[in-house]
Amino acid sequence: MSVFERVSVVRRTLDYRTGTEGPKHDPYSFDEWTVTKQVQHGPVWEYILHTGLGVTLQVYKDEELIQYWTDEEPTNLWLHFQNLTGIRVDHLEKVYQRLHGPHLFCDKCGSHELSWSEGFAGEQIQYCVKCNSILWVADPGPCII
Numbered sequence: 001m002s003v004f005e006r007v008s009v010v011r012r013t014l015d016y017r018t019g020t021e022g023p024k025h026d027p028y029s030f031d032e033w034t035v036t037k038q039v040q041h042g043p044v045w046e047y048i049l050h051t052g053l054g055v056t057l058q059v060y061k062d063e064e065l066i067q068y069w070t071d072e073e074p075t076n077l078w079l080h081f082q083n084l085t086g087i088r089v090d091h092l093e094k095v096y097q098r099l100h101g102p103h104l105f106c107d108k109c110g111s112h113e114l115s116w117s118e119g120f121a122g123e124q125i126q127y128c129v130k131c132n133s134i135l136w137v138a139d140p141g142p143c144i145i
């Protein structure tokens with residue numbers, strides 16, 4: 001067998017979203033990190049770490065939920081997440097910023113209401129909706145870790 005057959009291509013992506021959950025009169029903010037991973041033409045794995053009212057970790061294989069952790073010590077779930085994705089939970093924000101741009105919120109006014117517009121040559125410009133600061137200019141292309 002040639003050496004090339006032993007080379008596997010791993011594609012990983014990282015996404016982040018935030019929002020609120022729980023009753024309308026007492027909403028609770030949540031953070032959700034999603035790592036997708038695919039080795040060559042193998043199944044697509046998706047790991048979703050949700051921190052809000054509770055902490056849950058879901059594992060999907062080709063969009064089918066195959067593992068679900070909840071009601072455990074968050075540190076246990078973080079460890080599971082780290083073992084599965086290879087990314088430390090306390091590094092998530094750094095990794096995300098490296099991939100998607102340096103900002104999850106505006107460092108000028110603190111707003112989380114950020115948006116993107118297209119600049120010259122198709123690059124994406126991230127800006128703050130509230131104070132209009134330009135936060136990050138990203139080259140076009142998929143975000144691959």
Ligand SMILES: [Zn+2]
Nearest residue numbers: 106109128131
């Ligand atoms: Zn701002």
